Amino acid sequence: MSGNTKDTFNVGGQDYHSRLLVGTGKYKDLEETRLAIEASGAEIVTIAIRRTNIGQNRNEPNILEVLPPERYTILPNTAGCYDVDTAVRTCRLARELLDGHNLVKLEVLGDERTLFPDTIATLKAAEILVKDGFDVMVYTSDDPIIARELEQIGCVAVMPLAAPIGSGLGIRNKLNLLTIVENAGVPILVDAGVGTASDASVAMELGCDGVLMNTAIAAAKDPILMASAMRKAVEAGREAYLAGRMPAKRFASASSPVDGLFF
Amino acid sequence: MIRIQINSEDRQIPEGTSMAQLIRMLDLGDRRIAVEVNEELVPRSTFEGHLLTDKDRVEIIQAIGGG
Numbered sequence: 001m002s003g004n005t006k007d008t009f010n011v012g013g014q015d016y017h018s019r020l021l022v023g024t025g026k027y028k029d030l031e032e033t034r035l036a037i038e039a040s041g042a043e044i045v046t047i048a049i050r051r052t053n054i055g056q057n058r059n060e061p062n063i064l065e066v067l068p069p070e071r072y073t074i075l076p077n078t079a080g081c082y083d084v085d086t087a088v089r090t091c092r093l094a095r096e097l098l099d100g101h102n103l104v105k106l107e108v109l110g111d112e113r114t115l116f117p118d119t120i121a122t123l124k125a126a127e128i129l130v131k132d133g134f135d136v137m138v139y140t141s142d143d144p145i146i147a148r149e150l151e152q153i154g155c156v157a158v159m160p161l162a163a164p165i166g167s168g169l170g171i172r173n174k175l176n177l178l179t180i181v182e183n184a185g186v187p188i189l190v191d192a193g194v195g196t197a198s199d200a201s202v203a204m205e206l207g208c209d210g211v212l213m214n215t216a217i218a219a220a221k222d223p224i225l226m227a228s229a230m231r232k233a234v235e236a237g238r239e240a241y242l243a244g245r246m247p248a249k250r251f252a253s254a255s256s257p258v259d260g261l262f263f
Numbered sequence: 264m265i266r267i268q269i270n271s272e273d274r275q276i277p278e279g280t281s282m283a284q285l286i287r288m289l290d291l292g293d294r295r296i297a298v299e300v301n302e303e304l305v306p307r308s309t310f311e312g313h314l315l316t317d318k319d320r321v322e323i324i325q326a327i328g329g330g
Binding site for chain 1: 301327
């Protein structure tokens with residue numbers, strides 16, 4: 001990105017060049033995970049926190065060996081948490097696991113069918129975590145009022161969904177996202193619902209600071225190629241946003257001059 | 264012996280076992296893990312001095328792929 005080396009976004013006190021954040025779930029194996037994440041160019045990658053198998057799979061490689069915290073910013077999530085208490089406990093375990101690393105992705109889900117966030121519980125958990133010193137990147141609905149409240153609580157990034165997690169439906173409510181972006185004083189990242197590259201571009205053209213996705217890459221027929229497509233789509237959307245699009249008009253406007261016609 | 268639960272599995276361990284000893288018994292000494300007992304985080308730095316007691320519920324977690 002020539003001339004755009006300074007176009008970074010800051011979260012948790014650190015500057016990032018890549019505006020594509022990726023999850024690490026649903027891949028065939030850890031090698032595919034590694035290759036897809038490399039192709040995506042992502043600097044921030046999410047992980048989940050789960051029980052260790054006691055006495056089994058002793059030599060099973062660990063995700064953090066494939067994605068070393070020295071190279072990537074690891075963003076532990078609270079996926080699977082349906083209440084304030086388990087989300088807060090998960091974040092504390094993650095911080096311990098990552099040697100005091102404070103950045104977390106908070107999600108408190110409200111319903112198994114839609115995986116829509118329980119925004120009331122999310123607000124409560126965010127408040128506890130911010131007071132406890134966490135840098136909270138928070139998954140939420142595309143409700144501008146909730147987004148504003150989460151920012152006021154002190155979340156370092158607000159991450160509204162584009163569509164339900166894993167649905168690939170693309171951006172269902174562009175105007176709400178635009179309102180959230182316009183109101184915001186912290187980075188706004190679309191988290192969840194992106195299906196293909198154009199969805200990521202649309203999110204960036206709306207002025208979002210970044211896009212977080214998992215299934216759109218992992219469930220593609222060729223995840224590594226899709227990771228590369230997403231990287232370009234996010235960059236293209238960002239550059240289009242910075243460039244400022246032409247106004248849309250109902251009727252034509254000739255691209256070649258009318259003056260000098262020889263007939 | 265005392266009875267504890269590790270990730271919801273029942274186990275019997277000698278009285279006076281520390282968290283550090285338990286982690287070694289489970290052969291997890293070199294793994295990147297985090298631990299809670301009775302829903303409270305137990306920092307790694309306190310494993311040596313943390314003695315397990317009867318009916319403790321131990322959770323041992325790690326990172327896995329997720330979105």
